[in-house]
Amino acid sequence: MAAASDTEPVTTETTPQPSKRRRKKSLVWEHFTIEAVAGGCTRACCKLCKQTFAYSSGSKIAGTSHLKRHIALGSCPKIKNQEKKMLALTSGSKADETFGEPPPKRRYRMSGFANAAFDQDVSCVYLAKMIIVHDYPLHMVEHPAFISFVQSLQPRFKMADFNAIEAEILAIYQKEKQSLMQVFGTMPGRVSLTIGLWTTSQTLGYVCLTGQFIDSDWRLHRRMLNFMMVSSPHSENALSEAIGVSLSDWSMKSKLFTITLDNNCSSHDIYSANLRDHLSNKNTLMLKGQLFVVRCYAHILNVVAQDVIASIHGIIYNIRESVKFIKASPAREENFAEIALQLEIPSTKTLSLDVTTQWNTTYLMLVAALEYKQAFTVLETCDDNYNEAPSTEDWKKVEIVCTYLKLLYDSANVIMATADPTSNIFFHEAWKIQLELTNATLNEDVLVSSFAKEMHEKFDKYWKDCSLVLAIAVVMDPRFKLKLVEFSFSKIYGADAGRYAKVVNDSIHELYLEYVAQPLPLTPAYEEQGEATGNNINGNENGNDNNRPANLVSNGDGLLDFDLYLSEMAVNQPTKSELEQYLEESLVPRIQEFDILNWWKLNNLKYPTLSKMARDVLAIPMSMVSTGSSIFASGTGSRVLDEYRSSLRPETVEALFCAKDWLQYLPTMAEPPSTAIVKMEL
Template sequence: MKKKPAQDFVFDPKLCRELMTKFCIHAEIPFLKFEDPYLQVWIDSMQPAFQIKGRHTVRDDAMKMYQEMKKDIEIEFENLDSRICLTSDMWTSNQNLGYMCITAHYIDAGFNYKKKIINFKEVRYPHTGFAIEEAIVSCLTEWGIRNKIFTMTLDNANNNTTACEEFVKYHKNELLLEGQNLHVRCCAHILNILVQDGMKIIHRSINKIRELLKHIETSPTRLQDFNTIAIAMGLASKKGMCIDVANRWNSTWKMLVQALVYRSVLDSYASQHLQEYPIEEEWARAKGICDFLKAFEELTLTVSAHRKPTSHQFLPVVLCIRHALKDPAWQTSEVLKELASVMQTKLDKYWDPNEKDVDQNRRRKSKEIELNPALVIATFLDPRRKANYLDFFYSKVCNSDDQVCNHVDAAIDMVKKYIREYEQLATTGTAYSTPSSQGGSIIVGSPIVGKRKLEEEFAQYRSRRRTTRVQRSELDTYLEEICEVDMADFDVLNW
């Protein structure tokens, strides 16, 4: 044997069965595979003492493991002092059945970021806001966390807005500040819509490139012909073509980048196989847009990260988008000016707090998006930015100094509201007790007792004096401290 055990090996059938179940779950092995006649033969060649169970038993083992893991998470939720943020999306099966996936995001006592998928269930048709709200409430009730929710991040669909409104209407007493900032519109989803709208101006070029790549990809012979041309032109061969997913703009961007690298190869291949391909002008438009969208690819990766918190990066992302759309240095051609104009129109609808052509009443009626205060506060709580960044941000997006002051003051007031809310929760939810200062061996009248009593009285007096003289909060201290240095590997939770 190449790999010999470090010590005498003792076969444990229970452990083997448990590990087999974990492998089955992780590798997504169909339960039916465990009734394959060659599986037991293979296992016998390694360990004859281990008997493979049937598919029903393996399924029961998997469900038992699931229930044990679920119980562990329920206990973790029960002991959790922080609030939980939810993200959710709908998924449609091949049978056109709608399913909802809900993920819980939270920070544990050690300030470690956690995420757990807590729901993947069918939602009754039609998928109205009421049906979505019913599914969310059912999930939260099942896990016992209805009173621990802070925000829900959903895509920008009207039924999701209705679902959040219904949730706040019936459960506002269980939410912080009665759910004022419950609904967060998914930044990644809005960014996707933003760029998708812009890319419509070159949809003909994209369709031609996509169809040409599909023609190559669907036949090994045609792929070989493509690689023959590529090698002759000094380019690397391809194992397969990068074809986009229609509803993910960055996959389209990657497809265009690949196509531009192999442009001469694609032109030659299309001519030989009598396929339609982009003309010179269409290639030029695609190249200009690809260079422009590189910045948006980086922003998409920033807001799509799912193993670390991202809410404190929301305002910087908005500023980056605005800068890219308004900076004349980016708009070097008519196609880029057109692209920026289309995307700016969509941006004004979603994030611009000072859209000139839309008054507040119209905004409310059309349910257009304003900045969620929770996201503003998250940026404020980034020790590299604090209140200074709010001043900087609103000075970029507002039309007057008064508007800047109003927005910053409103954000600080909202922070104070949350602090008071948490203080009240801490006061009502925690019982404090003062331990007795007297020991059993010390008699009444002892000088030691008198000394300790005086020390306690002085400590209380000193505490009262400090409280009355200096009314300082943790928020004041946070604001007065110097901002942290902004480094690429800065970890806000570790701070």
């Protein structure tokens, strides 16, 4: 019996070959060994506390989940003792002596081990960044439930109080601001600003300033610069002072190019005049300030759309109530669907309610309801509880309104579909709307012309204020240049088109001369290869080779005098400017994937002065809506700061808003350090 008993462990050691393979795959075997016991069974023995756990019984394997829990959850008394020792260590110290053995090559994804790195300061930084990025209240660090949750994850973390987390947020703001100041210090061109207004429940308000520019690698950037409290944010003096403070704060007094405002139409002239007068003494305004103040394109779309919607607000109310009535019960929806089926209405649109603060949803509600107008009329005759059906005249008004809302809706979607909208794309949208509304005002139908006149009055104000900057921007697009300006103006102005096109042409040349007067740092690389390679970028041969003296090389053919003659002819012949060459060259083919910034990057050597002008013009923010945001929800007035943010110190509010904007561009926010450990472990 003894002999048989002695041989049994040998059998169990040799049979579980899968255990050896499993030992190679699972990290648990770095802390356990397999021991054979009587009856053909094996048990897993903890190397630290020597406790044993069931592992296999004959051919049945128990698995390793319970073994992992023993280690990962700290059930092992040896690990518990080690954790107590770790509490006495400073953060960031090495913890690889946990088990008195060499550290394992890999770690568990579960971070409950004593050998997991923990740094109190780093954790505080990430807590502050979480509050910034997700707009959490700072006081959440004092919420008992949140404290308990964090303690369950890491008992050693000492939760910061309100003052500590506020200080951490301010420190993050200062650090990121210094980094951004270095970026602005290397900015090759000028910066254009956008101005947003925020109000509070108190008499105070905030001015939000954002800068947009194109860097040396021809990439478009938009960064928030300041979010400062002012006593009267709607006054022009407050705006001027805020801009002056911001430019001084960021050392950009001489780099301001344009300012885009989101203000009501009636006050635009006041803002423009005041800002020009106040800032012209501190900055050299290009083109005598004609481009200095720009109005937000998204804002004018919202103003026009909401005004025309307001003009039929009674009809829209009836339609909204009608949709509510139908959607109040499945029986009504089914009844309405049967009516639509009997009337053979081909529409596949679904009735939907709008969000009153987003005019695009109102437009979509009207478009869907319009296709079911007959069904609403029939429903009113067969259901005594429904009496909200619009009249035939009402539906005609809705149809006209939807026709022109579609212009604005499609234009807004084009802008939002562009990841980084440069200024050149806005001319296309604006001139088409201007043309359609201008023609509609002459329509013989009184209803059509009346709606069009109301919309055109507002949009025409925008067009007159911004058509010049819009046109100059599209001239910087090598696919269109002045040709599109001349074509569109002929449609809009008819016989007077030449006069308006000349204004654009003269302004382009005057602006170019101002850039020519500025110092242009030419490098030997340009003198040696810029002219030669520039002509090959687009396959053109109308280069500037005559602008520099030729290197006379005697070739022994007896034509040295001829070479001298050609050289003299080149010197005496007037050369064309970069702008003239650019405008005379053939248009670049229109392709959907065209990258205008990359085109100017490739042609930078060919047009060193004109490219400087293009860099500044293309960076003008024609819309204040940031990438990824909705134009329809941008509103037509000031945004309101909530009660909690209004109660914070102004410097804390600025740190929260600015740091949130800056942190979104940092790769570390998308992939924190802990993620790297998980990747290695997988």
